[in-house]
Amino acid sequence: MSTLRFHAIKETLTRKQVSITENVRRSSIFGLNVFNETAMRQYLTKEALESINDAIFKGDKINRIIADHISTGMKEWAISKGATHYTHWFQPLTGATAEKHDAFFEPVGDGQAIEKFGGGQLVQQEPDASSFPSGGIRNTFEARGYTAWDPTSPAFVFGTTLCIPTVFVSYTGEALDYKTPLLRALQAVDSAAVAVCKYFDKNVKKVNASLGWEQEYFLIDSALALSRPDIVLTGRTLLGHSPAKGQQLDDHYFGTIPNRAMQYMRDLENECMLLGIPVKTRHNEVAPNQFELAPIYEEANLAVDHNSLLMDVMSKIAERHNFKVLFHEKPFLGVNGSGKHNNWSLSTDTGVNLLSPGKTPMSNLQFLTFFINTIKAVHENEELLRAAIASASNDHRLGANEAPPAIISVFIGEQLTNVLNELENVTTGKLSPEEKTDLKLNVVGKIPEILLDNTDRNRTSPFAFTGNKFEFRAVGSKANCANPMTVLNTIVAKQLIDFKDEVDVLIDKKGMKKDDAVFNVLREYIKKSKNILFEGNGYSEAWEKEAKKRGLSNNKTTPEALKAKISTKALDLFEALGVMNKVESKARYEIEMEEYVLRIQIEGRVLGDIARNHVVPTAVRYQNMLIENVKGLKEIYGESFKTLAKEQMNLIADISKHMESINSTVTKMTNERKKANALEDIEKKAHSYCHKVKPLFDEIRYHSDKLELLIDDELWPLTKYRELLFTK
Missing domain, CATH: 3.10.20.70 (Glutamine synthetase, N-terminal domain)
Structure with missing residues (x-):
């Protein structure tokens, strides 16, 4: 271990911790x-x-x-x-x-x-x-x-x-x-949901979208973080071999929170209380030095503001405790990355959660109306929903056996699947009195009021129903929640408008009673939306093949995913609901594509610098030490040195191979960047960075990480994973 890193770790372990001595009730300062x-x-x-x-x-x-x-x-x-x-x-x-x-x-x-x-x-x-x-x-x-x-x-x-x-x-x-389109989307879903609620309760005048986010993050000692140029400039490690011990023992998850991290959390929570951010839950996450913080849900606009404020506050409080907070979705290779689950629901000004089943068939019918319409909205706009969580950093996480895949699907659990199957199998056309009675008694009437524990959890589902809300699990930890919330509320608003139009046609033109019309439309929606429902393992190759058969998209990279934002369908959708005009929508596409390019460009420059100016010179220095050792053995033992120095010579050769591969690949990466930069079309530039530049990162990393295992620890220039992840 280098002297610099030794003293940094020693300082960390002996530093006097900040203590919170105030013994006050949180509620009194909220x-x-x-x-x-x-x-x-x-x-x-x-x-x-x-x-x-x-x-x-x-x-x-x-x-x-x-x-x-x-x-x-x-x-x-x-x-x-x-x-x-x-x-x-x-x-x-x-x-x-x-x-x-x-x-x-x-x-x-x-x-x-x-x-x-x-x-x-x-x-x-x-x-x-x-x-x-x-x-x-x-x-x-x-x-x-x-x-x-x-x-x-x-x-x-x-x-x-x-x-x-x-x-x-x-x-x-x-x-x-981000706020302006969100406010417009919330107004659109409010108007559309109130109109549908009138079928069930004439007293409803306002519907609020609620959001409860779950913020995952890493806490790294600031001295150690500053010793890594890649963390400083990109928020993640571009190099680094996995330590012998990572998260494989599952001993960090929900374990005792380390004292230093606990002091940070207490200080953070006090500040959150003063700022009215209703944080409630804290715990260790799966990866070493990874944690989670979650609040009580709030109205969506306020919740988005609070999450943006929280990330600022977290970083500032971390400075007091000599920590660096990492919000990057994948700061370390080989351990879990971080997400920001968005728990979403709709509630009326009369105090009803529209995604919570009630005690009576009528309230359950209202639940089914909003439940099924949400599913259909996701089915009709799954590519747009995927685009809402697309970023260079989230691409590392999606589908990496710790987060949902890039394929958007909806998990609703066995019980509600059976309910929808029964509702779908009612004969088509106008319901007979017998069918209506049977349906109400056997389908709608039997739904329990609380479904919170009636289904298992599915960590591989990007969009899961969890009892009285939908959980959008694919949102990245760095993301501004406004982006996915704008899209989700917009597509649900559009779906509710379409639903009401169809129901009104059946009532006004075909003379159906309201309940009959609602049932008929919902039944057709179930049939049309079945392809988006999936209860199995989202990581499996079988699901990838099945999803393709169902016509679901699988946009694994940001440049592929973002195209959905400028499709004619998306542009018309946002403009029709007054959320964004075509100029605003296209501008966001340009901005997000440009950001993708710049993120990969910066990472490429940083990686090239570290590889050539830190890793390779260190390898040369260690190789020279080995060469001197071989020369010494030759002087002492003559020609028999070849046997004695066999391992040293093999090591010299291995180091040379890895250095040669690093240098040649960095040169290739630089040339590919130059070619990409010469492209004026932002879409072509993004695809070039995605498919020509970024893949070379892995090759450079592979050879650098191999050198990390070969070179004397005292010489290695970068703080290692075992120090970053296990220094408390």
Whole structure:
């Protein structure tokens, strides 16, 4: 082991840990740094509070006079929390959050100053839009962009800054962020779901999509992480031989949380409580030094904001504990990567979870309506759903025996499969009185209220029903949840609109009763959507062949998957529902393809640098040591040295072979990058990086990892997996 790495590990093991001494109830500090209804009641007038609630629940606009009152109250509250600055906090298409801080401070002349924050500053600001990804919507010389306050997500104070969640749009009105399309999709599914709910309950006025995410991550000692150029620049290890012990004993999963990690988690959870992020679950994940954090579900827009905020907070808290948080979906070869399961459901303003079976046949019919429509939405748009979770980093994880495959399918369990089979097998056409009675008694009426434990889990399913919600398991740990949630809510909204149209035709034109019409349409949907249902092993080759027979896509790479976003079907879908116009949809395709190219390009450059400037010189140095050893043996033993130095000479030859392979492959990779960079068409460039450049990474890694096993540990320039994964 190198001296540098030895001292880094020694420092880690002897470092005094941060301790949390405060003995307070979490519930007593929850939301203290959030401008929630409790704070608003204290700092706002009744009229201002009602205006915000109307904006949240009715979608009404807040006029500028009221905005001035709100901003004054918000400023006073923020200053009472120690805030000195404010920022419009938004989520551009970089995948990270963005913020520009302005001070409340403002000179007023005569050496005097005041704290100022008006309604105009609250409602709208103008950050430079030219330096954010726009997919061609904005040119560099067209810099103007706007952030606009989203009152449905409460402002909060983090550190000394008042953070105001906002949307981000161009001067010409196109969305340049993740939040804007999500809000539009949530409005679309709300409208469509309310219309369908009216069949069952006339009192329903609003339907909210809920989201509960599960965030997986790795905690690595920051000193060790900084010693790896690949982790610093790409978020993952591009080289590194698997340690003798990895996760094969399953001894880390759900094990006792290491003390240092526990201290970090406590500090993180305290900060989350203050920020109103309802974190509840923490545990060791499968891989060494891998963990998971999960909250109680929330309204989808707020949940997305909270997850984006959480990732920022996790990184900042990690610095206090000398940790580096890795969100990359596959930071280490040979052990499990990280996902971010998205648990999704729909709930009414009357308190009903539309994906939870009820006690009566009528409530079960409502459940089946939303359950079957969701399945059909996934069946009709499985390629688009796959595209929603596509990224260079998630490509490493999907289908890697730790995450769902790239084939989108739906798991519903044996009991509900039987229910759908019975419903499907009712004779076609208008139901007879006997059939209706039999159906209600034998199918709808027998569904229990709670299905949480009535089915086994299927870890290989990308989209699984888990009792009262669907779990989209294929989302990557780095992803912004808004992307998959925008697609999911949009396709479900479209499906519910189509469903209502079909039911209304049967009622209005064919004279069917409402229940009969609903049953008839649902039965046909079951028949048309059966191909998406799969209960078996999603990793098996047999399923891959079966999925192809069923006509399901298997887009294993991001360039293949993203094409679905600019299909005529997808473009028309988003535009028809007002989620994104064609310009916005095409721009996102361009941005995501460009990001894919840049990610692989950066990794290629980093890998080439490490291989040639770190690994090969170290191999040469060790080889020279072996050569000197052989020369010494020859001087002492004469010609008989050949027998004594046989192993050294074989080792010298092996090192030469691996060095030659590394150098030649790095040269080949560099040339392939140059060819790819010369391509102007982004699709061709992405495919070139995917199929010509990226495959060479594995060859370079193979020979480098072989050298790691041959070269003296004291000389090896990179912190090894056993140190990264097992240093607590």
